[in-house]
Amino acid sequence: MGPLTGLQVVELAGLAPAPFAATVLADLGADVVRVDRARPGFDVLAFPHDPLTRGRRWIGVDVKSPEGLELVLRLVDGADVLVEGFRPGVAERMGLGPDALLARNPRLVYGRITGWGQDGPLAAAAGHDINYIAIAGALHPIGQAGHKPTLPLNLVGDFGGGGMVLAMGVLAALVERASSGRGQVVDTSMVEGAALLTTGLHGLRNLGLWNDDRGRNLLDGGAPFYDTYETSDGEYVAVGAIEARFFADLVRVLGLEDVPDHHNPENWPALRELFTRTFKTRTRDEWAALAEGTDACLSPVLSPSEATRHPHNVARGSFLELDGRPQPAPAPKFSRTAAGVPRPPSEARADTAEVLAELGLSAEEIDRLRAAAVVA
Numbered sequence: 001m002g003p004l005t006g007l008q009v010v011e012l013a014g015l016a017p018a019p020f021a022a023t024v025l026a027d028l029g030a031d032v033v034r035v036d037r038a039r040p041g042f043d044v045l046a047f048p049h050d051p052l053t054r055g056r057r058w059i060g061v062d063v064k065s066p067e068g069l070e071l072v073l074r075l076v077d078g079a080d081v082l083v084e085g086f087r088p089g090v091a092e093r094m095g096l097g098p099d100a101l102l103a104r105n106p107r108l109v110y111g112r113i114t115g116w117g118q119d120g121p122l123a124a125a126a127g128h129d130i131n132y133i134a135i136a137g138a139l140h141p142i143g144q145a146g147h148k149p150t151l152p153l154n155l156v157g158d159f160g161g162g163g164m165v166l167a168m169g170v171l172a173a174l175v176e177r178a179s180s181g182r183g184q185v186v187d188t189s190m191v192e193g194a195a196l197l198t199t200g201l202h203g204l205r206n207l208g209l210w211n212d213d214r215g216r217n218l219l220d221g222g223a224p225f226y227d228t229y230e231t232s233d234g235e236y237v238a239v240g241a242i243e244a245r246f247f248a249d250l251v252r253v254l255g256l257e258d259v260p261d262h263h264n265p266e267n268w269p270a271l272r273e274l275f276t277r278t279f280k281t282r283t284r285d286e287w288a289a290l291a292e293g294t295d296a297c298l299s300p301v302l303s304p305s306e307a308t309r310h311p312h313n314v315a316r317g318s319f320l321e322l323d324g325r326p327q328p329a330p331a332p333k334f335s336r337t338a339a340g341v342p343r344p345p346s347e348a349r350a351d352t353a354e355v356l357a358e359l360g361l362s363a364e365e366i367d368r369l370r371a372a373a374v375v376a
Helices: 017-027 066-077 090-094 098-104 129-136 155-180 190-197 199-206 244-254 265-279 284-291 311-316 352-358 363-371
Strands: 008-012 031-036 056-060 081-084 109-114 184-189 226-230 236-240 298-300 319-322 325-328
Touching (some): 008 017, 008 066, 017 031, 031 066, 056 352, 066 098, 081 155, 090 098, 098 109, 109 155, 129 155, 129 190, 155 184, 226 265, 236 284, 244 265, 244 284, 284 298
Parallel strands (some): 008 031, 081 109
Antiparallel strands (some): 226 236, 236 298, 319 325
């Protein structure tokens, strides 16, 4: 089910960004086969029931052996897309680089993701999300005034600017292939993806509406009407009442009068002190209840587990359970080709025999390859 039904994807197992891109494709209906080592390795983080491995079949092949490599090449011959997240040159050394695969399958969309990109002065350097978003200028603006930058988990580099941008690039290449008949390489850099996420911020800077003084701007916690506040129970609410009519609703919900002009930065310190004191008089859920039905732009700050139970998320089906474990549902929603419920994560390398049989191997051949440790 889903708009990508019929799309054949091969994923070379790796760390978070590439698996997330493959998950997005699988969620939308693509038939994804995850190719891992024949035996467990230390460079692939895998654990049971991992949502980042849902929706696909999982095989184990020793690509260092000639027979194993040939099996993967045969698998890619029939694929529309390959996804890999190795450091530059690794896939080429494995015999699975884009030149080799596109020579065999000219329609293949070869999606690859690294932190720095396939070339440039830092291309060969090690790094993680924090390094990529630092270089992209995406980390510096996040945090409170007078404090060091706040880490946004690994959402900006690995997932938002990484896996999601890779999935978008793959889909764009598939659209282009529909007219040209030719595949191509999609070179995704998490630095560039994270920088892309800051496009709006650069627009504000270019207009003189944003400066590099962290925590003193409209959307970085500098404005008291766009921030979080602690409540009487030690929880938090989020406030985003920027526009005048929304701010007026917020003031009414808080029961305040004679509040100074919120668009004048000179009033921000006094306004923040007033909000801080007022929010401490009720619990998080009491404030959320008072804001229901208004345009106060006041929301409870929910933990991930609480988010799965929020009435709006329940009504929309924003989360689901696979094997009794909650996780985000596929997104976005489609009017005709609904994505449906993803296949639960397989056990590591559990689908090897099934996929090899689809390649035309007999049970005897599979047994022989297993005995030789060519496949899992």
